[in-house]
Amino acid sequence: MATLIYILNGPNLNLLGTREPEVYGRTTLDEIESACHSFAADHGVEVKFLQSNHEGQLIDWIHEARGQSASILINPAAFTHTSIAIRDALSACTAPTVEVHLSNIHRREPFRHLSYVSQVATGVICGFIIIGTKMAGVSPETTL
Numbered sequence: 001m002a003t004l005i006y007i008l009n010g011p012n013l014n015l016l017g018t019r020e021p022e023v024y025g026r027t028t029l030d031e032i033e034s035a036c037h038s039f040a041a042d043h044g045v046e047v048k049f050l051q052s053n054h055e056g057q058l059i060d061w062i063h064e065a066r067g068q069s070a071s072i073l074i075n076p077a078a079f080t081h082t083s084i085a086i087r088d089a090l091s092a093c094t095a096p097t098v099e100v101h102l103s104n105i106h107r108r109e110p111f112r113h114l115s116y117v118s119q120v121a122t123g124v125i126c127g128f129i130i131i132g133t134k135m136a137g138v139s140p141e142t143t144l
């Protein structure tokens with residue numbers, strides 16, 4: 001059975017491509033998903049690529065990934081800075097977790113500097129627009 005990786009995307013990321021392109025780039029979420037699937041196929045990995053604007057849905061997917069996903073890549077979007085519930089759900093997973101942000105949250109508004117998710121993530125990649133998702137996928141830690 002192929003190694004399975006969950007790639008979870010939080011609120012407003014469905015608007016990528018047209019949402020503040022000067023911050024997040026012009027690549028759409030569909031294009032990111034296609035790139036992830038082809039990258040995964042090249043590496044014999046299966047990807048579940050999901051997006052939700054709802055905190056509870058993201059938590060349910062983290063629970064689903066628990067025990068069956070080799071790793072979790074997550075861009076929790078605005079929930080990064082607010083959600084102890086997502087942090088706790090990730091903390092209950094033993095799989096390596098990579099937190100990914102398109103923008104460099106540390107050079108933006110002060111409210112984006114706090115990430116609850118970083119406290120339980122194996123690693124964090126931010127500021128490389130869509131290349132970050134690829135970088136997270138190639139880390140040997142994430143594809144065990």
Ligand code: DQA
Pocket residue numbers: 011012013075076077078079080100101102103104105112
């Ligand atoms: C983001 C950064 C967050 O602060 C923001 O709320 C997002 C996207 C990023 O990918 O840069 O929605 O996670």
